[in-house]
Amino acid sequence: MARLKLTKSSLPGDALRYIRKVRGLTIFNVCETTETDPGYFSRIETSQRKPFTQKKKVKSIANALDVDENLLRRVLLCDLNPIGKDLADEVKKAMDLKTTPKDVLVAVRGQKVTITINKVVISIAAPPGTKIAVKQ
Numbered sequence: 001m002a003r004l005k006l007t008k009s010s011l012p013g014d015a016l017r018y019i020r021k022v023r024g025l026t027i028f029n030v031c032e033t034t035e036t037d038p039g040y041f042s043r044i045e046t047s048q049r050k051p052f053t054q055k056k057k058v059k060s061i062a063n064a065l066d067v068d069e070n071l072l073r074r075v076l077l078c079d080l081n082p083i084g085k086d087l088a089d090e091v092k093k094a095m096d097l098k099t100t101p102k103d104v105l106v107a108v109r110g111q112k113v114t115i116t117i118n119k120v121v122i123s124i125a126a127p128p129g130t131k132i133a134v135k136q
Contacts, residue, residue: 013047015075015091019065020045034060051076 020030027045031038034057043049052058053076062069075091112125 011047012051012075012078013045016051016072017045019067019072019091023065025065030061030064033064036061053077 020027027038027041030036031041036052036057040049044051052061053073058073058076059069062072065072071090
């Protein structure tokens with residue numbers, strides 16, 4: 001799985017890709033649902049094209065990504081400028097809030113703990129002798 005990073009210098013396309021990957025969606029999943037050209041969507045994510053601003057399109061993409069429409073609109077309106085630390089933090093926080101217990105999987109094998117949240121995998125190796133307890 002690709003490492004996801006969103007910082008204060010991220011462009012709107014980075015935020016869009018971040019949201020899509022946290023949701024575990026491909027460009028084709030989003031484009032099929034929203035009737036958007038995959039090539040165009042890809043160029044927005046890589047900041048080669050200006051983001052869409054039509055209200056209906058933003059709403060359909062927000063629905064497909066399961067993210068607040070106003071937050072997505074604010075991200076896209078940054079155009080090709082960095083989105084700023086506050087907005088980057090807000091996007092990350094919004095993605096955390098959309099996680100439900102069914103989206104989280106914890107596996108323990110020996111001293112290795114693997115946590116999967118919305119298809120993003122985090123592996124942690126505990127020091128020898130550490131007791132690992134998982135509560136549901």
